[in-house]
Amino acid sequence: MDAAHSVGGATNHEGRSHRKTWLWGGIDLGGTKIEVVVVDAAGRVLGRSRRPTPRVGTPGDVVQAMYGALEEAAKGAGTLPRHLAGVGVGAPGSVDADAGTLASVSNVGQGWTEPYPIAGDLADLSRTRVVLGNDVQVAVAAEYRLGAGKPYRSVLGVWWGTGVGGGLVLDGKPWRGRGAAGEIGHMVVKPGGARCGCGRRGCMEAYAGRGCLERKARKAVRRGEKTRLFDWMEKRGRDRLTSSVWLKALEEQDLLATRLIQRAIRMLGAGIASAINVLDVDAVVLGGGLGTRLGPVYADRIHEAMRPHLFLPERQPPVKVAALGELSGAIGAALLAEPLMK
């Protein structure tokens, strides 16, 4: 490997043999897949790997799968997990960064409720420092530092996928509030409206999240509505309506898919505009599975849908599609472990 990436030699001042590098690992723990990168101090991806998230098994099994993917990505970068300067993990659910625990995870493995020491377990396996962060917050930070948010000082990230997550960077710094800021998907766009995955009603996610969209599509089919959404799903060998299935259906002008996505965009427009009226940030970055897959054409439609609700329409911020694509979460996780990049 590149000597410029070496930190210390065979023996460091503590007298222990090691060979740390100026390389960092980043792990994006998703409900479907575990995406891992190894990056240098400039955020360049030197190694990567991906594997499906275990559908069954304990939190320990999930950590094993993460470690396996990390080994593979490290190998791609010509190193080993224990030689990484640090590893960051972006995770869904309730993250306690100080304790290194993850709780209230619904769609990873069999899911778990109680805090599980993900960071400690992974640090034991990989013999390096591990830090934990919220998956969407780290992805937004990556887009801010290296991607679509780079030209701006303040951005609102909207992660449009199975759910609708969000993250804020205000005047150059991540804004986390008391730890849970950015839950833009749970802004109320219609009091008493559609049932959301979170159990409440009228959330933006209840209209726009892929999970809720699929539930509505299945319901429509049971009511006898015609759609080819599920044919395309089966043709792809999937059991869920993935973002690419939705894109296909929109391209083919499937009526049900078009109607549901139009409504999603209307509600995203209202909710994001509301957030802009309160925050007045420079730009919106649109990420997540649906956000990146549907791309600039749909980002423009969301931009249009925001306009009627903006207090200052003449100063409407742009809506940019995430530039790091499906790697923003993993790269953002690596940034989390990399104090030099902050």
Place this chain on the structure above:
Amino acid sequence: MDAAHSVGGATNHEGRSHRKTWLWGGIDLGGTKIEVVVVDAAGRVLGRSRRPTPRVGTPGDVVQAMYGALEEAAKGAGTLPRHLAGVGVGAPGSVDADAGTLASVSNVGQGWTEPYPIAGDLADLSRTRVVLGNDVQVAVAAEYRLGAGKPYRSVLGVWWGTGVGGGLVLDGKPWRGRGAAGEIGHMVVKPGGARCGCGRRGCMEAYAGRGCLERKARKAVRRGEKTRLFDWMEKRGRDRLTSSVWLKALEEQDLLATRLIQRAIRMLGAGIASAINVLDVDAVVLGGGLGTRLGPVYADRIHEAMRPHLFLPERQPPVKVAALGELSGAIGAALLAEPLMK
């Protein structure tokens, strides 16, 4: 006046005769009244005055009225406008703080559209430095520094009056975005819903702002609904439904007033909860004419109305009534002019 408040003597080191004090003026320019205070460096009110905002006349007439009130408040503090270390003005409409201009003012004087140099005009009259800020933002800053927001690092101010304004302090600093942050009244709580004063539909202000509430009440009366709201208004010699008229009607369990305020609270609950889901601040401070007049009982009702919409109801922030009462705007304006207090 107190010698401790003197800055320089009859002749300062520049050889000019003056007698500046460590006192600051703060002017809250409202649609109904001009409220002025003179404060010391600790924010203590040493002089105050109030007069009605001219209902007719040019922007110049409004500045004259502001200057008259400032003279009176300065006199109360034992000084003259020109001896003040600075004067801050909190104004509605579109404030350009750098240029010292105010534009798009609808309910002050006859209103005006084009930028008018309020700060320069007032500085010429008062012979001291004048700075301009947004009325709600400065009021929220005052509550943060000296009032209900004092125990917290981050607060969302909700100013419930003729309109519904807002202001943010995040981690100790006012957050203004690109200058227009805090427009919480124009969060969309019902897409395509009630018409708002801003011309759009479904804004929180369209359900909760006193202006919109009055419009709805008048409409209901034309439809033949019974209410004593307008009797109490006339008994008080007013031509608008003031906050105290609404309070009286609620105390007397007037059916129309109760129904309209209940709906306002439902929508305030949904909108404020949405903002909390995105920002996760420590506390909400409720100000404005209706907010302070209806007081803690109604603050608690708003708190209750937020709960069903909060992503983390177990960590619901408190809703505190503004502690500086009707002076928060004027004191906040003075803070704006007072770099020591920032």
